Structures are given as structure tokens and as C-alpha cells.
Amino acid sequence: MKRLLTVLFIAFFCSNFALGQGQITKIRGKVFDAQTNEPLPYVNVTFKNTTQGTITSEKGEFFLESRTATDTLIVSFVGYKPAMLRVKKGVYQEVSVNLEPEAIELEAVVVKPGESQANRIIRNIIANKDKNNPANFSYSCKNYNKIQVDINNIDEDIKKRKVFNQFQFIWDYVDTNAVTGKTYLPIFITESLSDYYYRANPKMEKEIIRATKMSGVNNESVAQFTGKIYQSVNIYDNYINIFDQGLVSPISNSGMLFYKYILLDSMYIDNRWCYQISFRPRRKMEPTFTGDFWVNDSTWAIVKAQIRLSDMVNLNFVNDMVATAEFMPLNDTLWFPKQMTLFVDFNLTDKTTGFFGHKTISYSDVKLNADFPTEVAEMPTNLKVEEGALDQKDEFWDQARPFELTPREAGIYQMVDSIQQVPMYKTFIDIIDMFVNYYYTVGYWEIGPYYQTYSFNEIEGNRFKVSGRTSNKFSKKIMFDAFLAYGDKDERFKWGVGSLYMINKNPREAVGVSYRSDIEQLGQSPYALTEDNILTSFLRRNPNNKLTLVKDFTAYYEKEWFVGLSNKLTFSHRTIYPTEFIPFTPVLGGNDLKSITNATFTLNTRWIKDERYVSGEFEKVSLGSNWPEVNFDITRSIKGFAGSDYDFWKLHLNYYHKFNVNPIGYARFILDAGKIFGKVPYPLLQLHEGNETYAFDRYAFNMMNYYEFASDQYVSLYYEHHFQGIFLNHFPILRRLKWREVATAKYLIGSISNQNMQVLQFPAGLGEVSKPYMEVSVGVENIFKVIRVDALWRLTHLDNPNIQPFGVRVGLQIIF
Missing domain, CATH: 2.40.160.50 (membrane protein fhac: a member of the omp85/tpsb transporter family)
Incomplete structure (x- = not known):
């Protein structure tokens, strides 16, 4: 029954997925007008010489996480002088940026009524959704999936409690989250590598998990939830279902009824000209997101996107949720998912101890219109855990991962195994198991x-x-x-x-x-x-x-x-x-x-x-x-x-x-x-x-x-x-x-x-x-x-x- 507790949590997290190398650099910050000290919304913040970046929220806040960050941030906004900020690679840091206004002389402008450029772009995206939606074509690919669960709001008072006297070794793994600024302690991590097959019409999906690795668990029933097959919702859907809530996608056919759009920037991404659009809800407490996305100007396909739950969405126990999606061009007309991430903050209140859930999916070896091999087509179930998938060695994973785990991530496996040997932990799990089951x-x-x-x-x-x-x-x-x-x-x-x-x-x-x-x-x-x-x-x-x-x-x-x-x-x-x-x-x-x-x-x-x-x-x-x-x-x-x-x-x-x-x-x-x-x-x-x-x-x-x-x-x-x-x-x-x-x-x-x-x-x-x-x-x-x-x-x-x-x-x- 203890295993079922883990199974239920992973399945619950996987079944509500919203989008589809060294140390991690984590930056959390805020951008202000240097003269008025007012926070600046929709400011571009990027790592120098990369396309990795974000925009500030309506409160002027931003966060960035990257495994391949540079040591410099570039902060830019129309009407202000660009700022460059040195940052430390591989650590968490909080920064504050003041932008100086820049006087620009403009010729007289005649404003005529008409549709905004942002709305015109949205209409083009909607008109081309069917041909750009990955769910509308058949393919096969290899997937790498990583799921991590953390306990958050770890402070010094918690560390000093007597109940944790036997667990002092775990505090070396405490880290800080860039999205929320909360400290957290990882308690579970799992990875998997799988072959995934998808056919659009008639719809069929099959997955074979070739390898899986889990901290503290060595169970095939849990292993089936480390793959991709339960993660099917994407940004091209009109509504993104989060725990029975149908939230309006920023590129929904009815998106203009729920969102305000702003054209922020344009640049080349993978040698293709793209526009950056920000979006925010028109009204409070509607089932919407905030964030931004980049879209290609010829195919009108999404290139990158970041969505975050808007304030006061009527959703229980979820304080925050951020999802990102990055797409790669497969040919001149088609963009396919390259990597997707999901972060969810589960808490009763913002100050109580709760949980973080992180998920990363990376795609590779994508083949369009691939036939289902006979062994796959004849599988009696949609999902199969291959024999020996739980037995792969560390050397295999070092070669197979698309990126290198940080020392903290790699150490979670050993830490969780050590925790399970502490008698008090076993007693705690027995009590939780009794109330749940x-x-x-x-x-x-x-x-x-x-x-x-x-x-x-x-x-x-x-x-x-x-x-x-x-x-x-x-x-x-x-x-x-x-x-x-x-x-x-x-x-x-x-x-x-x-x-x-x-x-x-x-x-x-x-x-x-x-x-x-x-x-x-x-x-x-x-x-x-x-x-x-x-x-x-x-x-x-x-x-x-x-x-x-x-x-x-x-x-x-x-x-x-x-x-x-x-x-x-x-x-x-x-x-x-x-x-x-x-x-x-x-x-x-x-x-x-x-x-x-x-x-x-x-x-x-x-x-x-x-x-x-x-x-x-x-x-x-x-x-x-x-x-x-x-x-x-x-x-x-x-x-x-x-x-x-x-x-x-x-x-x-x-x-x-x-x-x-x-x-x-x-x-x-x-x-x-x-x-x-x-x-x-x-x-x-x-x-x-x-x-x-x-x-x-x-x-x-x-x-x-x-x-x-x-x-x-x-x-x-x-x-x-x-x-x-x-x-x-x-x-x-x-x-x-x-x-x-x-x-x-x-x-x-x-x-x-x-x-x-x-x-x-x-x-x-x-x-x-x-x-x-x-x-x-x-x-x-x-x-x-x-x-x-x-x-x-x-x-x-x-x-x-x-x-x-x-x-x-x-x-x-x-x-x-």
C-alpha cells in the first residue's frame, strides 16, 4: 500500500500535464523605472548571446532558470536604455534592475482606428492551428522524462525541530526556487527513456519504456507513470485542463474574449523571423493564464511559450503553476516540441509547508508518418515497461540523458534511500498510509x-x-x-x-x-x-x-x-x-x-x-x-x-x-x-x-x-x-x-x-x-x-x- 501512495501522486501529477549539463543558474528579480521607482511590466530579460529569456509580469517581476546560462543578463524595454547585469552561474540569486528612460524624438504620428498588430498575429495563429498542432499528424520519437517532487518552505525553525534530529544530513540538499523564492528539499526524483508512437487518425498511441530510474522505489507499477503517454494536453488546444478546470489557452479560438495581447519584440530564431506576444487576462478570476510566446511569421507556428496561472484563478491547493514549451523546426513548415517543462506549487496557504512538482520532457529522433512496428501495434496495452528497464546502470544514464544532472539532482537518489532507513521515517509513512488507505x-x-x-x-x-x-x-x-x-x-x-x-x-x-x-x-x-x-x-x-x-x-x-x-x-x-x-x-x-x-x-x-x-x-x-x-x-x-x-x-x-x-x-x-x-x-x-x-x-x-x-x-x-x-x-x-x-x-x-x-x-x-x-x-x-x-x-x-x-x-x- 505504501507503493500505491507514490503511484497515486505521480499519476495525479502526470495526468494533468499542461503543455507540452552542469549547475542550474536561477535568477529571481524585479525591474523598476530608475526615476519614478515604479515596477515595469513586459520588459525583456535575456541571457547575453542566447535566445533564453522571459518578460516581466505586470508587477515587474521575472524569473529565469537555465543549465546553459551566460554570466550576463540583458534587460531591454522600448523607451529605456538597455541594461547589462553580471550574474553568477550555477547558483540562486535575487537581483533588482533600474532602467533609465531614454528620450527619443519621433515624427508626428497619425493614429487611425483599426485592429492592433498583436490581434492580427493572433488571428493568423488561430487560422493555422490545425496544420501546426502536433496532435494532428502521426510520428514516432524518443522521450526523456524527469519528475521531481520537493517539500517547500523549509526554514531554520523546521531544521531545529527535534523530529528531524535523525535527518540532519538532508539539509545539504536544500535549494531555492526561482519562481517563488521559496526554499525546498527534494524528496523524490524519477527519470525514464521511452519509445513513443502516435497516430492521429484513427488515434492511437503506444509507448515502450526502455529504461527508468526512481529514488526509493523499484516498482513496475510506479514505472509506468514515468513515461509520456499520460501527458497529452498542449497549447494548441482551445482549453488546457488543469485538475478539472478548463483554462482558456492563450491561442484559443475565443482567446480575444479573455485576453489582451501586446506585440513586444521581433527577432530571428533558428534563422526564422519571429514575433513575441505577451498576454494577460481581461478580467479577474477568469480561467486564464499570463505569459508570452514567440511565433514564426510565415508558418504562424508557436516557437517558444511560457504560461503561468493568472492571479486568483479558482483552483484549490495550487499556489502557482508555470509551464514552458520550446519547439524545433523539422522542415520548412513544421515545428515540433523540443522540450517542455511544468512547475506546480501545491500548498494549503502560501506560508505553510507544501510541495513542488517539476516535470521535464525532452524529444529526440522525431520521425513523421512513421509506421507502428508489429511488436508495438500488437501490444495489448498502450504502455509497456520493458523487462530490465529498472536495472540500468549509472553509466547508461550518464550517456542517455539529454543534459547532465546537477550534483544536487544526482544526490537525491542516495539521499532518499538513506532517509528510508531511518526508523522514524518508516513510522511516519505507516501513519500516513493508515489515514490515506x-x-x-x-x-x-x-x-x-x-x-x-x-x-x-x-x-x-x-x-x-x-x-x-x-x-x-x-x-x-x-x-x-x-x-x-x-x-x-x-x-x-x-x-x-x-x-x-x-x-x-x-x-x-x-x-x-x-x-x-x-x-x-x-x-x-x-x-x-x-x-x-x-x-x-x-x-x-x-x-x-x-x-x-x-x-x-x-x-x-x-x-x-x-x-x-x-x-x-x-x-x-x-x-x-x-x-x-x-x-x-x-x-x-x-x-x-x-x-x-x-x-x-x-x-x-x-x-x-x-x-x-x-x-x-x-x-x-x-x-x-x-x-x-x-x-x-x-x-x-x-x-x-x-x-x-x-x-x-x-x-x-x-x-x-x-x-x-x-x-x-x-x-x-x-x-x-x-x-x-x-x-x-x-x-x-x-x-x-x-x-x-x-x-x-x-x-x-x-x-x-x-x-x-x-x-x-x-x-x-x-x-x-x-x-x-x-x-x-x-x-x-x-x-x-x-x-x-x-x-x-x-x-x-x-x-x-x-x-x-x-x-x-x-x-x-x-x-x-x-x-x-x-x-x-x-x-x-x-x-x-x-x-x-x-x-x-x-x-x-x-x-x-x-x-x-x-x-x-x-x-x-x-x-x-
């Missing part, structure tokens, strides 16, 4: 989830539970789990055991088997808080008396054919027992049934194109895709087989799509439909997902009770829209709170055939939904960055007993 590891066993240790309900009274599973130290191929629970009211033990065996991890192939005898809430959303969650016990809005004892044996085989397409064959044998609140009384008379036994085979087919995911030794967590996820289930039960009481077929389709609706946020859409063929009692019908807690559940009908509606054929629709503060940002007081608007609408219609109405008497309150059920909500999320509050209205079936036409639900979520 809800388990506490003790040798071969992981105890948890800890939040299920105690709960209470109407059936069991006080419920006590101990549970756990084997750790990766026990095995990385097979995992066992078990639990034991006891209720002091029903005075009954509940228990369960299970196992999972990994046949293959990439593509995933696994078998599992489990047995449990425990209470269950039929008709509960699969993503709801579990009934033995302590929070569920306190957040009930109705008495928790609809629980049912279920004895369930399940065995399954799961096979992933290639990334995004998988099948799962499941055999389930379930025995459901009645309670005084949920009796099983035949419609035609006779004694109540003592139980219902059901044995089924279910074939699930899951499809999601271009899926991104992270995986540990046993777990696989989807990071989603730009495409929808589709699940289709076929279930068969044969009467008499394995004691099954009923004969039926069941079809189920679920369509889920999360997509951007730029520039007004993003949305989720869910379509769920099903039909049962055969005669079944109500516990085997589709008991529609209600919610009898005050916790918001996206996948349930939050104003519906449990056992309120059932169907043997049905269709439900769900739409949720996150506006990302587009309205609230216009109010100065609310703007500072960074609250965001959210709205949902849910619709359900279904029916029950006469034959299924005649099997068992329905409990009081349970009926069909031939008249549509609808509910809507509006809410505010991002309260204190983690709280969501929704006001919900139930629009139909208002005469049903014990219902609420209006309610408020609260959710906890971590969003960016």
Missing part, C-alpha cells in the same frame, strides 16, 4: 478499514467489527481478507472471508472468491457510505430498520483484453432472509418464506477508450478518460441450479461520461437502464437506489427512501453540472471565498409486470414508478475547500408516505 499495516497483515470498527443500527444495536487483509509483504500475487462482527441487540455474529489471486497485472487478469454472512441494505447505491460506517450511524434521517441478513458466496474471473476493454464472469449464490420490517409473505397465501435463494451467472463487459489508471499490487483505480465508460451486464439464473428458487434473465446497461463544458465548467451524465425477463419476487427486482442519510450521494436518488420504488424494466437519467464559480466569482466578497456552484437533475421511469406483482406482498410504501420520479438540486461546493452543501427538491410522488419534498444534503470531497 484506511488500513494500518503490521507485518503480514493490514488491519482495517478502521472507520468500520464501531457503528449502530436498529437491527443489531451496537455493532463491533474487526477486519483486515494480508499485506504485500505476505504476497504480491495473492491476498486474503476476513472480518468478524457482533451486534449486542440481535446477539449474532457476522463474518466473511475472501481471497484474490493476480494471474497478470498488465493487462489485468485475476480470480477471486469470497463468502460472507452479514446484514445488507438492499437498494443502496454501490458508492454510498457502508452501513457499518460510523458516519452513517449518525447521519440517518430515518430509522435504520430495513437491513436484511444475506449469506453470499461469490467467485469471479476478470480478464482485461487491452486497456479499456475487459470482461468479468461472476457466479453468485445468495440467500436473503426476511425481518419483521421486511417480511416475505406470498400474495396467494400460505406461510411466509423463511428465505430466498438465488444463484446467478453474470457476464460484465466494460469499455472505456483511452483510459488512464493507477495500479498497486492488487488494486486498480481508474483516472477516467475523455471518453464515456460503458458497462453491460447479462445475468442468468436457472431454477433448481445450486438451489436457486427462480428462473430469469436480467440485462443492465450503464453509461457514464464526465466531460468539460468549457468555459463554464464540467459535467457528469449517467444513463442507467435494465430489464428482467422472468418471474421474480420483489427482493430480486431493481430496488431503486434511495438515500436515507443526510450525506449527499451522487449515484443515488437523495430524496427517495429505501424500498420506495422497484422495477423490472426502467431507465434513469442523471445530469450534474459544476460551474466552477462562473457566477459567484463576479461578486467581490464571494470571490475571495472561492465557492463554486453545482446543479443536478435526476429522472427515473419504470414499471413492474403483473406476474412479478403476484409473487410476494410488497412491504408498505414500496411500489412501481410508472409515473416518472424527478428531483433537482442546486448547491455550493468548495466550502473550506472540502465541503459541498446541496438544497434538493423532490418534484413528483409527493403523496407517498414518510417522504420529504425538500432537504439539505452535505458531502465531503477533495477537489482542485
